Amino acid sequence: xxxxxxxxxDISVSEICxxxxxxxxxxxxxxxxxxxxxxxxxxVNFFDTAELYPTTPxxxxxxxxxxxxxxxxxxxxxxxxxxxxxxxVAGPGRxxxxxxxxxxxxxxxxxxxxxxxxxxTDYIDLYQVHWPSRGHFHFRQAWHYDPFKQDRAKALxxxxxxxxxxGELVKEGKVRAFGLSNxxxxxxxxxxxxxEQLDLPRVATIQNExxxxxxxxxxxxxxxxxxxxxxxxxxxPLAGGILSGKYVDGAKPEGSRGSINGDIGGRLQPLQxxxxxxxxxxxxxxxxxxxxxxxxxxxxxxxxxxxxxxATTMKQLDTDISSVSLxxxxxxxxxxxxxxxxxxxxx
Numbered sequence: 001x002x003x004x005x006x007x008x009x010d011i012s013v014s015e016i017c018x019x020x021x022x023x024x025x026x027x028x029x030x031x032x033x034x035x036x037x038x039x040x041x042x043x044v045n046f047f048d049t050a051e052l053y054p055t056t057p058x059x060x061x062x063x064x065x066x067x068x069x070x071x072x073x074x075x076x077x078x079x080x081x082x083x084x085x086x087x088x089v090a091g092p093g094r095x096x097x098x099x100x101x102x103x104x105x106x107x108x109x110x111x112x113x114x115x116x117x118x119x120x121t122d123y124i125d126l127y128q129v130h131w132p133s134r135g136h137f138h139f140r141q142a143w144h145y146d147p148f149k150q151d152r153a154k155a156l157x158x159x160x161x162x163x164x165x166x167g168e169l170v171k172e173g174k175v176r177a178f179g180l181s182n183x184x185x186x187x188x189x190x191x192x193x194x195x196e197q198l199d200l201p202r203v204a205t206i207q208n209e210x211x212x213x214x215x216x217x218x219x220x221x222x223x224x225x226x227x228x229x230x231x232x233x234x235x236x237p238l239a240g241g242i243l244s245g246k247y248v249d250g251a252k253p254e255g256s257r258g259s260i261n262g263d264i265g266g267r268l269q270p271l272q273x274x275x276x277x278x279x280x281x282x283x284x285x286x287x288x289x290x291x292x293x294x295x296x297x298x299x300x301x302x303x304x305x306x307x308x309x310x311a312t313t314m315k316q317l318d319t320d321i322s323s324v325s326l327x328x329x330x331x332x333x334x335x336x337x338x339x340x341x342x343x344x345x346x347x
Contacts, residue, residue, distance in 0.1 A: 001016065001044065001324055002324070003015065003045075004231065004306065006126060006179075006231065007202065007203065007204030007205060007229050007230055007231060007305075008229050009176070009204050011204075013046040013305070013306050014044045014045050014046050014306065015306055015307065016039075016046070016306065016307055016320070017046040017047070017308045018036065018044055018046065018047045018308075018309065019048055019235065019308040019309055019310035020032070020047060020049045020053060020054075020066050020069075020070065021053045021054055021055045021056065021066065021310060022054055022056050022257075022310060022311075023035075023053070023054055023069045024053065024065030024069065025054040025056045026054070026056050026260070027312055029068075029069045029072060032066075032069040032070070032073070033073045033076070034314065035311065035314070035317055036070070036073050037077075038314065038317060039317070039321070040079065040082065044321070045082060045084055046083070046084045046086070046306055047070060047083055047084070047085055047086065048086040048087075048207070048235075049066050049067055049085075049086070049087045049088075050067075050128075050130055051063070051064060051087065051089060051090055051097065051114065051115050052090050052094065052130060054066050055261075056257055060096040063096065064114070064118055067087065067118035068118045068119075070119055071118050071119040071120035074119065074120050080120075080121055083125075084125045085119065085121065085125045085126070086125060086126035086128060086207075087115050087119070087124055087127065088127070088128040088181060088207075089103045089107065089112065089127070089130060090103075090111065090130050090131075091103060091131035091132060091133060091182075092133050098110060098111070103129045103133060103158075104158065104161050104165075105161050108162065108165045108169075112127065112169065112174060112175070122173070123173055123175065124174065124175050124176070125176045126178070126179050126204065126205065127169070127177070127179070128179040128180060128207060129179075129181060129183075131181060131182040132180075132184075134150045134151075134187075135149070135150060136182050136183065136187075138182035138208065139265060139266070140267070140347070142345075155187075155190075156190065159191055159194055160198070163178075163200040164198075164200060166178045167200045170201055175201075177204045178202070179207060179233070180203055180205070180206050181206065181207035181235075182207070182208060182209075183206050185221055188203060188224060188230065191203045203228075203230055204230065205230060205231050205233050205305050206225075206232055207234075207308070208232060208233075208235070209234070209235055209236045210234035210235075210237065211234070211237050211294060211298065212279050212294050212336065212339075213243065213272055213275060213346055213347045214236075214267075214345070214347055215340065215344075216345075217232055217234075217301075218301075226303065231303060231304060231306075232304050233305055233308055234301075234304060234306075234307045234308060235308045237294060237295055237298045237308065237309065238291055238294055239264075239267055239272070239294075239347065240257055240261075240264035240265065240267050240268070241258065242267055242272060243279060243280075243290055243291065244290055244291050245280045245290055247276075248273070248277065248280070249273075266347070267347045269347070271343075271346040271347065272347045274343060275339055275340075275343035275346045278343070279293070279294070279336070282335045282336065286329070286331075288326070291316075291320060292319060292320075292323045295309065296323045296327070297333075299323060299324065300327075300328060309321070
């Protein structure tokens with residue numbers, strides 16, 4: 001296991017981050033604890049969660065359970081100081097989370113206090129804004145994205161309010177570092193610029209989707225990562241499980257995310273079938289597990305801070321973690337690029 005710094009902080013994290021969004025629906029608390037035990041034994045020191053979780057599916061009844069499971073593990077094992085813990089304040093739109101309001105001073109305060117209680121800790125290592133209030137193109141919204149409806153003054157005021165609140169929480173010892181999620185280049189750069197001008201906490205990471213089927217981050221955000229030392233925390237590195245091949249030809253295995261969340265947040269649709277099969281073919285011809293190949297590809301990206309894996313079984317977890325030992329040959333990387341050029345944005 002390799003370790004990297006989060007942005008310009010002194011926080012060192014494993015190149016694999018344990019994702020947790022199935023805990024509370026697809027996974028029991030005992031299973032969640034087993035996953036955390038296993039990952040720590042393998043050198044993983046980074047867990048990512050959110051006040052919204054679990055998401056398979058999301059519901060008012062289960063919201064917050066994931067954080068509670070993690071808190072129970074901390075209490076049982078006493079390993080809080082061994083873990084870099086990341087969580088998130090929800091963006092707008094979930095009516096059962098503070099009436100659907102997004103991140104601002106009041107909501108961040110309410111959110112973090114509730115998270116700290118559930119997590120049974122008095123600090124968060126990386127506190128993230130789950131998605132921006134002004135709108136964004138993530139969650140399959142690219143085809144309808146319209147930034148011209150955004151109010152610039154309102155957006156900037158919200159960024160400053162968030163930064164000021166995070167600054168207060170850092171001084172209080174409740175937050176160590178600050179991150180964004182589902183953000184754009186403009187949004188991230190505004191946070192960076194304003195934090196420098198106002199001497200407020202600097203963005204350390206961006207948690208956006210990245211996988212063989214969705215590589216938007218290769219472009220302007222990669223440039224931002226390079227110049228500003230803001231690494232990517234890649235979520236959905238297996239495209240919600242699609243890259244495992246389990247959904248090929250319309251299959252939906254019982255208990256899988258596709259059987260629970262339908263189209264897996266818009267990912268599971270006809271356009272992804274051809275490139276998915278092409279990537280599966282590359283893996284088969286080179287004797288590689290398709291999940292291991294897909295994760296190893298993500299790990300090879302120079303802007304990557306950590307790849308967030310998620311598993312519902314220990315077998316899946318073992319396969320995912322084994323990707324740290326695989327360095328993809330040049331031939332495999334070249335074939336992947338050929339498929340990407342043919343199918344640049346299939347989901």
